[in-house]
Structures are given as C-alpha cells and as structure tokens.
Amino acid sequence: MKKALITGVTGQDGAYLAEFLLKKGYEVHGIKRRSSLFNTDRIDHLYQDPHEKNLNFILHYGDLTDSTNIIRIIQEVQPDEIYNLGAMSHVKVSFDSPEYTADVDGMGTLRILEAVRILGLEKKTRIYQASTSELYGKVQEIPQKETTPFYPRSPYAVAKMYGFWITVNYREAYDMFAVNGILFNHESPLRGETFVTRKITRATSRIALGLQDTMFLGNLDAKRDWGHAKDYVQAMWLMLQVDTPEDYVIASGITTTVRDFARMAFAELGIELEFKGEGVNEIGYVKKCTGEFKLPEGQEVIKVDPRYFRPTEVELLIGDPTKAKTQLGWELEYDLPALVKDMVLSDLELFKRDQYLIEGGHKVNNYFE
C-alpha cells in the first residue's frame, strides 16, 4: 500500500485529494493545524475513529512554520508521495500578512524539501509543490504556459515564487523527484468563502432566498481561468506517476470576467442581470426573473466596494494546458457552466437550511467578507 502525506489536508484541495487517494487504495496522512475550533469540516466524511484497526486516513498536528514537527512527521510516515498544499492562500490577505505568508508559503516549501533530504528519503519520496498561476502576475504573454516568464504581483505570489524555484533547485541539486503544478484558479462547493467565486455563489443563493439584498465585490473586470478542483487534484497525482519529474500548467484554457461569473451564477437560478455605471459606481441589477425566485425588477444585487481592490492586481489569467494533456493524459470533466451549477446548487441547499432555522427563530452565522 502506497503512503501519501498531504499538508493543507483541511483545505479545499486537500479534502478532494485525500478522497481521491483513498479511493486509489493509498494510506493517507494529513497535517492539520491546531485551532480553537474544529477545522475539519471538509474531511469529516473521511474521518476514522483512531481506535479502529487498519486505519487508512490518519491526521497529525503540525504547522509548516515548524521544521521540527515536519521532520518528525515525515520520519514517522515515510511517505512515498508528499503533496505540499498547505499555504496562506489568500492573495488579498497576503498584503496584510506578508511576513507570515513568506514563512508558510516560501520557507514552508523549503522545510518539506530539506526534511526529505535530512531523512535520506530523496530516492523514496516524490514531492508535489502547489505552485500557482499567480506567478505569471502582470501579463507577459498569453496564453500562459510553462515557458512564460513570471512577474508576481503580491506577497503571496512572491512567496510562491520562492517555493517554485527551491523545488526546481532541489530536483536539480539532489536529483529528487520534486515537481511544480502551476495550477490556475480552481473552485468547488468546498472553496473558501472569501474567494470570489464562492463569495458570489453564496451571496447569489442568499439573495434569491431573500436572506440578503446586495453583495459587495471588488474588481469586476478581472479575468480568471476557472476550473473544478475535483479535476485539478487528479492532475497533481498524475504528475507524480510519470518517469521524469517536470513542471506542468493545469488550466481550462478559457478566461471569464468576475462580472460574467456573477451573471452566470444568477442565471443558474433564473435571474437575469444587467450592469450599469462604471468603476466604483458600477451596479448589477435584476432585469428579469424566469424561474422559481421572483426578485423585484431593478433590485440592485451587486455593488462595488473598493476595500476589495488589491494594491497590485493580476488582471488576466488564461492558461495553456497542452503539455499536461499530451504528456499526462489529463482531461477536464467540468467546464465553467458545470462548475457554476455545482457551486450554486450546493450553496442554495446550504442556505435553505439557514432559512429554515431563521423561520424557526434560530440565529445563523451572518459573517461575510
């Protein structure tokens, strides 16, 4: 039985990857951070009582800022594959916590690589590093591919750039099987609530149900190449199954504005939007309702709040996944409409439960960012 170790197992990708590897028959170990509340919502369906025999999903407390626990866990587990997904992954927040982001996302990657080397596991353990399309930053070439120069535009992207190159360096210096997946944005019903797609699908569902009137967004013109996280974790695994360690772009090859993503989310519930105004004065309002949800025509459901603007923005991302498709045989199952549908319907179910609770006189979590 192969053993995999996942950092960031409690995150969106960690949860899908753990499920995928368990189905493949792996023994899966995950590193989770200690927190004052349970932080395992996304993996609770995989949980096994530690008192059971023959466990194949095992969690360890740890943190990427602490090399002592990284070394100890890797020594204990002796993994065949490490997936380094742990990160302070929010681009806007990285401007508020730049030093911490550098420590976790940059130095954290070094700690993993160095632990494998210190423990003499260079020939046994294959390492996947979660690199990102944010490395491309300011547009140098489109579509962006493996050979496109980097121009990072945030403390997050700069930290990830260190992670990218230290992975390449350990591969070349110590002949380790260490690879970068340069993944473009991927989303799902498990996406963190403050990333724009999930923020939109949550607010769309709440607005349709009458739990909220308006959502506030930042740059509506930003363009992203969005795919489904379920498809993208398969690419991570494929990258570790080939003979030669190489870096790959994983993307859908299609780019869409934030504005159009919002339009698609509302359309999924039969609500047609139109936009008027420009810049900070732009407003998205209801033009027509053709389905179950009847909102008043003209209701202003999207407004712009400059607090969500970034000091330096990445305006356009569109990836070319040809190398992954031809060399790894990677294929997408979900296109953008299927992704939007999956997210909106899942959030609608979630907030129908909230609506039910509110009708019963209970309080629900009302925290939005």
Ligand code: NDP
């Ligand atoms: P999430 O933010 O959903 O998950 C991040 C994970 O990292 C969580 O499990 C989090 O723990 C954990 N984590 C944060 N800080 C630390 C730390 N100091 N030590 C250990 N673990 C830590 O991210 P995604 O699942 O979306 O992304 C996975 C990886 O892929 C990240 O590295 C991200 O930067 C990268 N990436 C993501 C893309 C995307 O579109 N989703 C695209 C390209 C790259 P906790 O649950 O306790 O917060």
Ligand code: GDR
């Ligand atoms: P991104 O994702 O920065 O691409 O990083 P995010 O969803 O946060 O932003 C995408 C684009 O939408 C614009 N935007 C807003 N973003 C947020 N979060 N909230 C808003 O209200 C809002 N309004 C407009 C942003 O300005 C941006 O242009 C994600 C993360 O998962 C990274 O970890 C990963 O590396 C990259 O994707 C690829």
